[in-house]
Amino acid sequence: MALFGLLGSASAGAEVTSFNPVKNVEAMLEVNGPKVKVTVQVDAREPRTIDFAAEKSLHVAIDDFNFDGMKDFSVWQIDDGMGTYTIHRIFIYRPKTADFEEVQPDCGDGFVNLRVDKKRKVLLSTYWGMDGPQSCVTRFHKR
Template identity: 40%
Template sequence: MRIIRVLMAVAMPAISFSTCAADISKTFTPSPGVAAVVEVKGSNLVWRLSGKNGIKQDGVSLDTEKTPRIEIGSYDFSGRLGFLVSHIDDGMGTYEVDRVFTFSPSSNEFVERSPSCGDGFVNLRVYKKRRYLVSTYWDQNIPKICVTRLSIAR
């Protein structure tokens, strides 16, 4: 009986770790007639679009060891859904690194968007009422606020 308890004590953390490391997936409709599946597979972000223009698949590398999170929303405020992938930075775990993707109906694909200042979205906040994104960037090691109004992808 003692051996079973020891085996359970060893197996339980391994099982819970593999559950936390499981792939993340979201399904949504970015535009009428188009279905999207966004998945985190290991260290890659992959999306698949299907609709009247056929099936299109693409993806990017996330370059992180941290567990990412996917949120669905209209980040260019066009009403078309896109997604946001975020994770804690790999350094001290102080900042949240965000990547924003909006849907372009003319090319039937997701387009990664960039802030109007800095290299990427950090500690992103979405202000729906005023239709802008606020993030942090650094200018000579001084943190500053960046306000971004994304143009609507055609």
């Protein structure tokens, strides 16, 4: 019921996504232009806003990106250049803090053209090296 009240207070025109990262915890993501407001329903915590340097629309994807059984989220957009690539920022749910933490790929500057390989439990993305585009494999069990 508490989340319903929050949904009612969302800004007009904002895209709202709600989900449960773990049982008894509700999360709400409100995308409004180049900003995403993240609210986790634990205690009386204030929501936080994540700013994106984006000219194109932001999109939200919910998945278990680090393969720990808890739901995480990604905010992604088409690149601002020719619109050829998808650029993702990934936020992993951390139960100790009851919040989301942004993670980086094991190589490159970001998750470009992200693919989630659930069978191998890795994230695949692209980065640019001296010889052009390269494949990046990010594993979370090492961390």
